[in-house]
Amino acid sequence: MxxxxxxxxxxxxxxxxxxxxxxxxxxxxxxxxxxxxxxxxGPGVAETWDMAARDGTASKAPVLVEWDGSALTVHEGAQRRRVPWLDDQAAAAGGMRPRSAAMQRLLAEFGQRSATGYVLFAVRPSGFATLPRLTDDFRAAHIDIGYEPVGQERGVQLLSAGEHP
CATH class of the missing domain: 1.20.5 (Single alpha-helices involved in coiled-coils or other helix-helix interfaces)
Incomplete structure (x- = not known):
């Protein structure tokens, strides 16, 4: 069994x-x-853009400009220069808001350097809506441009040839 x-x-x-x-x-x-x-x-992390040409044939040098929707911050080496885009005094007087005098000088300055350089915009989210009008100003002055989005509070720096982060 x-x-x-x-x-x-x-x-x-x-x-x-x-x-x-x-x-x-x-x-x-x-x-x-x-x-x-x-x-x-860490809390102070920043973006670093390396614009050095890998083959050494870069024809134009970039100038980093941050755009937040109301003013441009021009990076020139260790220096930072803030330039308002539109004239607030004209807006207070009830007129159209033309480019500020500082902005007109900046366009003339970049226009003189257009053969050797171009403007690279770091665009903050607050500047997305007005970016087309801003880039039209630069294109009308025959200035070559490029742009890249970057976080609202995130720092940004541009490395030139031979620099390391």
Whole structure:
């Protein structure tokens, strides 16, 4: 006669506790990795753009200009110059808002350097709506431009040839 084995009499090995321990360990390692990454970035992280030509044939040098929708911040080496785009005094007088005098001087300055340089805009989200009108001003002055979006509060810098971040 053949006897059936009762279900409780078989030996078995359950892997669930070991898998749970491994998953907990992976979660702890992931948390530690993300914590280290956020500490290394820090609150003052900035974007760095390297514009050096890889083959050494760059024909024009970029000038970094930040655009926030109301004023331009021109980066000239370690110097920063803020230039208002439109004339607020004309707007207060009820007239059209023409380009400010400082903006007209800036366009003339970049126009003189248009054979050797171009303007690279770092566009903040607050400047997206007015960017087409601003770029029209530069194109009308025959100034070559480029633009790239950048976070509202994020710093930005432009590396020239031979510089390292």
């Amino acid at each position: 053949h006897r059936r084995a009762s279900p409780g009499s078989q030996d078995h090995f359950d892997l669930f506790p070991y898998i749970a321990i491994l998953m907990s360990l992976l979660g702890a390692l992931l948390t530690a990795t993300l914590g280290m990454a956020s500490l290394s970035l």
